[in-house]
Amino acid sequence: MHNYIFLISILLVTYYMVIVKRLPALISGFRLQSFLLFLITASFAFYEKEAALYIVAVLILFLKVILIPNFLKGISRKIQVNENLGLFLNPQLSIVVVLILTYLSYLFTFKVMTFTDKMQSATFALTLCIVLTGLFIMIFRLKAITQIVGLLVMENGLFLLAVTMCKGMPFLVEMSIFLDVFISVIILGIFVYRINALFTHIDVNKLSNLRG
Amino acid sequence: MANIFDLHLGFILDGLSLFFLSAILLISAPAAVYSLGYLKGHFPKGKIIYNWVLFILFVISMLLVVTVNNALAFLISWELMSLISYFLVVFDEKSEKSVSAGTTYVVMTHIGTAFITAAFLILYKHAGSFDFSILKTAASSLSSTAKTLVFIFLLIGFGTKAGIVPLHIWLPQAHPQAPSHISSLMSGVMIKTAIYGIIRFIIFILGVGSLWWGNLVLVLAAVSCVVGVIYALMEHDLKKLLAYHSVENIGIILLGVAASMIFLKVNLPVLAVFSLAAGLYHLINHAIFKGLLFLCAGSVYNATGTRDIEKLGGLIKKMPYTSAAFLVGAMAISALPPLNGFVSEWLTLQAFFQGALSSTSGMKVFLSISAAALALTSGLAAACFVKAFGITFLAQPRSNKAVEAKEVSFSMKLSMCFLSVLTFVFGLCAAVIFKILVSVSKSALGLEALNADFSLNNFSLAIDNNTFVSLPLVALILIVSAAASIIVIFILYGKRKTRRYNTWDCGYYRLDARNEYSATAFSKPFRIAFSFFLLPYKKTEKIRESFYHVKTFKYETFTTPVFGKYIYAPLLGVVLGIARFMRRLQPGSIHLYISYIFVTIIALIIFMKAF
Numbered sequence: 001m002h003n004y005i006f007l008i009s010i011l012l013v014t015y016y017m018v019i020v021k022r023l024p025a026l027i028s029g030f031r032l033q034s035f036l037l038f039l040i041t042a043s044f045a046f047y048e049k050e051a052a053l054y055i056v057a058v059l060i061l062f063l064k065v066i067l068i069p070n071f072l073k074g075i076s077r078k079i080q081v082n083e084n085l086g087l088f089l090n091p092q093l094s095i096v097v098v099l100i101l102t103y104l105s106y107l108f109t110f111k112v113m114t115f116t117d118k119m120q121s122a123t124f125a126l127t128l129c130i131v132l133t134g135l136f137i138m139i140f141r142l143k144a145i146t147q148i149v150g151l152l153v154m155e156n157g158l159f160l161l162a163v164t165m166c167k168g169m170p171f172l173v174e175m176s177i178f179l180d181v182f183i184s185v186i187i188l189g190i191f192v193y194r195i196n197a198l199f200t201h202i203d204v205n206k207l208s209n210l211r212g
Numbered sequence: 213m214a215n216i217f218d219l220h221l222g223f224i225l226d227g228l229s230l231f232f233l234s235a236i237l238l239i240s241a242p243a244a245v246y247s248l249g250y251l252k253g254h255f256p257k258g259k260i261i262y263n264w265v266l267f268i269l270f271v272i273s274m275l276l277v278v279t280v281n282n283a284l285a286f287l288i289s290w291e292l293m294s295l296i297s298y299f300l301v302v303f304d305e306k307s308e309k310s311v312s313a314g315t316t317y318v319v320m321t322h323i324g325t326a327f328i329t330a331a332f333l334i335l336y337k338h339a340g341s342f343d344f345s346i347l348k349t350a351a352s353s354l355s356s357t358a359k360t361l362v363f364i365f366l367l368i369g370f371g372t373k374a375g376i377v378p379l380h381i382w383l384p385q386a387h388p389q390a391p392s393h394i395s396s397l398m399s400g401v402m403i404k405t406a407i408y409g410i411i412r413f414i415i416f417i418l419g420v421g422s423l424w425w426g427n428l429v430l431v432l433a434a435v436s437c438v439v440g441v442i443y444a445l446m447e448h449d450l451k452k453l454l455a456y457h458s459v460e461n462i463g464i465i466l467l468g469v470a471a472s473m474i475f476l477k478v479n480l481p482v483l484a485v486f487s488l489a490a491g492l493y494h495l496i497n498h499a500i501f502k503g504l505l506f507l508c509a510g511s512v513y514n515a516t517g518t519r520d521i522e523k524l525g526g527l528i529k530k531m532p533y534t535s536a537a538f539l540v541g542a543m544a545i546s547a548l549p550p551l552n553g554f555v556s557e558w559l560t561l562q563a564f565f566q567g568a569l570s571s572t573s574g575m576k577v578f579l580s581i582s583a584a585a586l587a588l589t590s591g592l593a594a595a596c597f598v599k600a601f602g603i604t605f606l607a608q609p610r611s612n613k614a615v616e617a618k619e620v621s622f623s624m625k626l627s628m629c630f631l632s633v634l635t636f637v638f639g640l641c642a643a644v645i646f647k648i649l650v651s652v653s654k655s656a657l658g659l660e661a662l663n664a665d666f667s668l669n670n671f672s673l674a675i676d677n678n679t680f681v682s683l684p685l686v687a688l689i690l691i692v693s694a695a696a697s698i699i700v701i702f703i704l705y706g707k708r709k710t711r712r713y714n715t716w717d718c719g720y721y722r723l724d725a726r727n728e729y730s731a732t733a734f735s736k737p738f739r740i741a742f743s744f745f746l747l748p749y750k751k752t753e754k755i756r757e758s759f760y761h762v763k764t765f766k767y768e769t770f771t772t773p774v775f776g777k778y779i780y781a782p783l784l785g786v787v788l789g790i791a792r793f794m795r796r797l798q799p800g801s802i803h804l805y806i807s808y809i810f811v812t813i814i815a816l817i818i819f820m821k822a823f
Binding site for chain 1: 802803809810814817818820
């Protein structure tokens with residue numbers, strides 16, 4: 001039962017991330033989403049009695065709740081970028097689109113994937129929706145940092161899928177994914193820093209005039 | 213159905229493969245020795261090592277192409293061969309010409325490979341295996357439409373590599389740009405692997421489906437012969453000229469192969485064996501004399517730094533060995549007895565005559581016309597080499613580069629000498645070699661049991677025994693007429709006092725190189741005779757001081773590259789147009805790129821829901 005609560009809260013946090021207008025709020029949203037992910041993983045570890053999942057949960061707490069959001073906030077403070085996200089689509093329309101996406105992923109789950117367990121199909125639809133929302137954030141927000149956050153949201157969605165559907169991936173795979181995510185965030189952060197140093201903005205939309 | 217990756221890798225070493233294997237090794241050895249002297253001093257040391265690595269890989273890949281017994285392995289080694297030869301074409305990567313020639317080559321060869329791959333996949337779908345023996349049994353139960361499709365694909369695929377007109381466009385660009393020992397390998401043996409492919413896959417595995425296959429190949433071959441040699445006549449770049457002759461000679465080889473396909477279908481198995489053997493004979497002969505000629509051309513280039521024959525001349529005094537070797541090669545390619553070119557062209561002509569004699573109405577005319585095309589080709593080739601040899605080696609030097617030429621190093625002379633000797637060996641030992649080739653041809657056609665032991669001395673091939681032309685008779689006539697002409701000359705002129713004088717001086721004492729006959733002038737009659745095809749045009753430029761006094765006069769003559777202008781340029785235009793249109797998909801916006809992914813996912817979800 002408590003899992004339902006966690007899952008629904010994750011969905012709500014994801015919606016929240018779609019309607020925010022400022023960068024710090026977006027990063028906080030991500031922090032909150034990761035924290036919920038940590039809770040779900042920990043509860044799975046508790047009920048399934050999997051020692052490896054505990055370690056994974058601790059890593060989530062350490063990396064995604066503390067380290068990465070702090071790093072992103074640090075960067076955005078350092079490059080003194082305008083806090084506005086720069087929206088292609090205003091919050092009202094965005095939330096409508098994301099609701100449609102949620103509906104689509106539910107349709108997909110119930111028509112195509114044939115789960116016997118209701119809990120499982122709900123979880124699948126939800127994770128699919130989170131992944132699509134991550135993509136949505138990457139497309140409809142202007143700043144380079146939002147692209148990183150969008151990517152992380154997608155990653156969170158996939159992670160949630162792995163934990164809830166198959167009790168997590170093999171331990172080694174989890175570890176390497178963590179490493180990948182961490183390193184890619186650092187690299188992307190450096191890129192954002194360099195882009196800003198070079199062009200005095202991190203507006204991805206304006207990068208198109210680099211094309212030869 | 214067998215797993216694709218479950219490769220039963222093995223080698224096929226029947227007569228056909230062994231024949232190609234020996235042909236490759238026979239040309240690679242002198243080319244390797246030649247490169248020792250050729251590269252020294254012209255390239256830095258690292259570059260020479262790079263050349264050796266590529267050279268060895270190139271030879272190995274060609275050997276693999278002709279010996280593997282699996283279509284997938286064949287494709288891999290075929291692709292390997294194409295790629296390595298591309299790197300060899302752009303060996304001199306600083307020259308812009310090399311790079312553009314390499315691009316043309318790599319594009320054309322990959323179009324060819326795409327067609328071959330498609331043909332193999334059709335066969336694979338039917339057979340469930342890539343193994344040659346399984347493909348062969350499966351091909352017999354293939355529907356006639358599929359069979360035709362496979363044939364067309366294979367013909368385009370291998371035709372691109374072989375350089376059949378109109379797919380020859382890369383050949384005169386790529387061959388001259390590679391270092392000369394590589395040109396000799398590429399022209400001598402690499403394009404022959406395509407003939408191997410045609411024999412192995414179309415005749416041996418697929419089996420000749422219907423008569424028109426043979427007719428089509430025959431027409432293409434005849435066109436390649438004539439077009440190749442006409443372009444060669446117009447060419448004044450020594451290596452390009454030789455490359456066009458490769459187009460011509462591939463045509464002659466294919467004449468034999470195509471005739472064999474036709475004879476198989478009209479139920480003349482003896483003649484089929486005979487003409488395929490003749491084609492194979494010309495194949496090895498062309499490998500030898502074209503290898504030789506490219507090495508000679510390389511020597512000339514090495515000594516003078518130019519390949520433009522209009523700037524050469526008088527080299528026979530400076531480079532006697534190279535000149536002698538080139539002369540031997542030129543005589544062989546012009547099919548003069550007793551050299552090897554004569555034997556195989558004569559055999560091919562024989563096959564056509566016999567075929568014409570033993571077939572009816574339409575086929576009779578068709579085969580006769582093909583024979584006439586071969587004869588015309590042969591004559592034009594002789595004319596072309598009179599030009600190439602005469603302008604390059606005789607008369608007075610036309611530029612300082614030619615004046616300063618020096619004979620090349622020992623290793624280069626050795627290779628050229630070796631190949632020159634081979635042209636004599638393959639001409640004089642024709643009886644023995646032809647016997648071997650007949651057995652190769654029998655195994656390739658699957659007619660091992662056929663009782664057809666013809667030798668050159670006892671030419672008992674004829675269906676109608678009264679009508680054949682026998683070699684001893686021809687030889688006798690030639691010997692008698694040669695002897696007679698010598699005697700007549702001796703009687704008429706007797707012993708003469710020799711007088712040494714300036715070359716081409718005509719009794720006038722101050723002619724210089726500018727008064728000499730030029731290659732353009734030499735080829736002018738042919739330019740006029742074939743003007744319907746070459747579409748020559750000229751540009752004149754006069755600068756007058758007054759009406760009566762022309763200060764400078766410039767005259768240039770060109771021929772229209774028909775295939776480039778009317779086939780390839782429009783085709784390229786279409787492709788570029790489509791590419792330009794598709795480029796709108798890429799405006800450079802990262803958001804748009806991500807949304808492509810997004811839209812695809814959504815479309816897939818909706819698509820899945822629909823089913």
